[in-house]
Amino acid sequence: xxxxxxxxxxxxxxxxxxxxxxxxxxxxxxxxxxxxxxxxxxxxxxxxxxxxxxxxxxxxxxxxxxxxxxxxxxxxxxxxxxxxxxxxxxxxxxxxxxxxxxxxxxxxxxxxxxxxxxxxxxxxxxxxxxxxxxxxxxxxxxxxxxxxxxxxxxxxxxxxxxxxxxxxxxxxxxxxxxxxxxxxxxxxxxxxxxxxxxxxxxxxxxxxxxxxxxxxxxxxxxxxxxxxxxxxxxxxxxxxxxxxxxxxxxxx
Numbered sequence: 001x002x003x004x005x006x007x008x009x010x011x012x013x014x015x016x017x018x019x020x021x022x023x024x025x026x027x028x029x030x031x032x033x034x035x036x037x038x039x040x041x042x043x044x045x046x047x048x049x050x051x052x053x054x055x056x057x058x059x060x061x062x063x064x065x066x067x068x069x070x071x072x073x074x075x076x077x078x079x080x081x082x083x084x085x086x087x088x089x090x091x092x093x094x095x096x097x098x099x100x101x102x103x104x105x106x107x108x109x110x111x112x113x114x115x116x117x118x119x120x121x122x123x124x125x126x127x128x129x130x131x132x133x134x135x136x137x138x139x140x141x142x143x144x145x146x147x148x149x150x151x152x153x154x155x156x157x158x159x160x161x162x163x164x165x166x167x168x169x170x171x172x173x174x175x176x177x178x179x180x181x182x183x184x185x186x187x188x189x190x191x192x193x194x195x196x197x198x199x200x201x202x203x204x205x206x207x208x209x210x211x212x213x214x215x216x217x218x219x220x221x222x223x224x225x226x227x228x229x230x231x232x233x234x235x236x237x238x239x240x241x242x243x244x245x246x247x248x249x250x251x252x
Contacts, residue, residue, distance in 0.1 A: 012213035014206040021050050022117040022145055023191035023199040023244050033058045035187060035248045036141045040064035042111035045135060047100045048118025051080035055114060059089045067093040070103040104131040111137055116145030129181035136251045143248055148174050150243040160237025174245055184252040191244040200234045
């Protein structure tokens with residue numbers, strides 16, 4: 001399984017090697033799209049969309065649906081717009097720069113909502129779940145991707161992540177949070193260790209690409225140190241401790 005892009009990495013872009021900015025393989029991504037059961041004419045929202053790769057793949061797979069995404073990162077949005085144009089999807093998707101929290105307060109009625117690794121953009125896990133529920137049509141479905149503790153985190157893992165134990169729950173706790181937000185959980189899946197390792201490897205390689213583009217400047221060595229620090233934090237800190245779940249749910 002691979003999270004890598006089919007296109008060669010662009011030097012200077014630390015995310016260029018990634019297809020998805022989370023531990024997600026292409027086969028699992030397509031399977032999750034299928035679970036949303038999108039029909040012709042469906043409207044899909046992507047909150048904290050980045051370059052909106054999962055949304056674009058949904059549009060490719062299912063003709064006649066339209067998508068809207070929101071994110072603060074203009075560089076990611078520009079990448080998504082380029083990809084949409086290259087794939088002939090630009091007439092069916094709108095990627096807007098803005099705050100996801102403010103955006104969800106004014107736009108609703110979606111047949112499907114994606115919120116994958118973006119709960120921080122909405123104020124946290126519970127706030128994001130409530131916002132997703134509010135945006136869904138009564139018969140809509142949502143895909144929610146969020147971190148969880150696979151085992152109780154050690155202090156070393158928490159330090160490596162710069163996190164507190166209470167920042168996340170275990171997987172059962174995440175499901176309970178969704179249910180308390182008025183959502184009916186239909187399926188629960190989690191990233192495999194292969195997906196995690198691939199994601200981390202490509203993320204670190206992206207930083208080395210940046211260092212190569214910075215060669216001859218003081219920033220190059222700093223970027224290499226950052227890549228090494230992130231590798232150590234993962235391999236010696238939170239590998240096997242931090243999980244990433246994919247929940248598909250309907251409005252209860």
